[in-house]
Amino acid sequence: MKNLLSLALILLVTGQAFAFGSKKNENQEATQQLSPEEAAANLLQKNDLNKDGKLAKNEVNLNFRVKRFKTADTNTDNYLDSTELTNWFQKTNQAKAQTTSAQQ
Numbered sequence: 853m854k855n856l857l858s859l860a861l862i863l864l865v866t867g868q869a870f871a872f873g874s875k876k877n878e879n880q881e882a883t884q885q886l887s888p889e890e891a892a893a894n895l896l897q898k899n900d901l902n903k904d905g906k907l908a909k910n911e912v913n914l915n916f917r918v919k920r921f922k923t924a925d926t927n928t929d930n931y932l933d934s935t936e937l938t939n940w941f942q943k944t945n946q947a948k949a950q951t952t953s954a955q956q
C-alpha cells in the first residue's frame with residue numbers, strides 16, 4: 853500500500869514536471885505570441901547557421917522544408933530571408949485567426 857502511494861506520488865510529480873517542461877519548450881505557443889517580425893527574427897536567429905541572414909533548405913527542419921519552404925520562398929531563390937519569413941508568419945497568423953473565428 854505504501855509502495856502504491858509512493859508510485860502515485862512519483863507519477864504525479866513527474867507528470868507535473870513533464871507538463872511544465874513541455875509547455876516551456878512548446879515552440880509554437882511562443883511563436884504565436886510574437887509578432888510576425890519577431891517570430892521571423894527569432895527563427896532566423898535560431899536556425900541561420902552560417903549567419904548570412906537567410907535560411908537555406910539545410911538550415912530548417914525537415915517538416916518545415918517539406919511543407920512550408922516552397923510557400924514561404926516567394927522569389928524562389930531557395931533561401932528564406934527575413935522579409936519572406938515575416939510575410940509567411942503574417943499569412944500563417946491570418947490563416948490561424950480565420951480558422952479560429954470560423955470554428956467559433
Ligand SMILES: [Ca+2]
Nearest residue numbers: 900902904906
Ligand atoms: Ca543561412
Ligand SMILES: [Ca+2]
Nearest residue numbers: 925927929931
Ligand atoms: Ca527567397
